[in-house]
Amino acid sequence: MKSDKQNIRHLSLPALQEYFSTIGEKPFRAKQVHEWLWQRHATSFEAMTNLSKQLRSTLEANFTLPALRVDTTQHSTDGTIKSRFRLHDGHLVEGVLIPTENRQTACVSSQVGCSLSCKFCATGYMDRKRNLDFDEIYDEVALLNQQSLEASGKKLSNIVYMGMGEPLLNYKHVLQSIERITAADGLAMSPRRITVSTAGVAKMIRQLGDDKVRFNLALSLHAANDKKRSEIMPINDTNNLKVLIEALNYFYKATQSQITFEYILFQNFNDSLKDADELIHVYRQVPADLINIIEYNPIDNARFQQPDEDAVAKFMDYLGRHRVNARLRRSRGKDIDAACGQLANKG
Structure with missing residues (x-):
């Protein structure tokens, strides 16, 4: 009741x-x-x-006072910690603490499930049950901060909204949670240490610009032509690359905030030098700071595979020779299904 x-x-x-x-x-x-x-x-x-x-x-x-509770916690051999959080109504979401030498990063969820059905993401195969309230997102961060202090004696240094759900489809509560996290009477974290990742909701990217937000934005690109992108990300049918490029430029002009592209490499799909050329073409049209080239993490329902190391090296070398600021991001927490695209409440 x-x-x-x-x-x-x-x-x-x-x-x-x-x-x-x-x-x-x-x-x-x-x-x-x-x-x-x-x-x-x-x-x-x-x-x-x-x-x-x-x-x-x-x-x-x-x-x-419906606070989140830690339901289960898993520890990876690389130090990554994945937690499944139980909400007051019994729903579950996952958050991840990713420690490196210089950073303690919290990856948080903004929705229970997801409505976007991206073909390479485990959360995309779940139904969206509801949005998280801003205080629930804040709880995730506070609990991950507590875990960080217990594990390393260090507070969180960065937060990424890259967990379960599409943050820009929970716009109001995501922004309210960031307001609380950055408030002097909250966690007092700099907004420049927070990144919100989107699959590409152009209207809401423009809204971020209108709201003059101070946090960073990451676009999950994953394919640099509309045909391929629509094949793996149905949202591209209504938010194509031309519309997204315009929205990202509008956002940057209004905020001067950092923009990053996220690009997962899939074997024989988007890992050729022709694909690299298309990626460069998109990159040149946006004041993006960086392209994160991400190692694919296989999931049960998807047909994709990782490219071999030689293909990855050629792709990265090609970007480098064309003066693209690209970084290869090795996945963390794969052994506990905590890596990029793997969150699915397995526990």
Whole structure:
């Protein structure tokens, strides 16, 4: 049965102050509760130990605090940690902590499942159940930050919205979550250390420009002509390369934020030198900072295979000789299905 009580984290600080005023409490109580919710990451009213027992009971009676819980955790041999999170309604999403020598990166989900059906992505074979609320996304980041501190003594240095779901189809809550993550009374992370990845929703890329966002944007390209891209990414039928290039230029002009292309190499599909030429042609039309060339991670339902090392080397060399800023990204966490395109709540 659905509760008619309001999620307390959906109240702003002024709204909390107004509530405490109506029940005859001092305004500073609102700041205490706000700090527990966002900086100390309390997952229950009982945990708010500097409030009286009576006040905690009042909050419990009037509000909900539906925090994420870690359902299962898997550790890769390379140090990657994948967590399956249980939402208050029983749905599951996955998040990944990717540690390297210089970075602690959290990869977070924005939807339960996905509606875009990309042919190479495990999440694309799941139905989209619902969007995550901004506080649920914030919980993912806070829990992954906690794992990072426990594993290495280091806080998160970067966040990528590259987990389950299409972030720009959950636009409002994704932006609200980033607002909380970057707030001084949140996790106080620089927006320049946050990257939102999209399969290419041109209208919402333009909206990011209108909203003057300060975080980085990554486009999942994966094929540099419309015929091939539509074959593996049905969204390309309504958001083709010409439309996306225009939207990316609009976004950059409005924000000056960094743009990255993501390009997974598939054997005998997009790994030829002709494909590299087409990729260069798209790259030259956008002020992109970088192309991440990504190792393909096989999944159960897809027909794709990894190219051999020689084909990868030739592709990278060709891009280099044409002065393209490209980086080969080796996948992390493959042994626990935590790598790019593998998230599917296997647990």
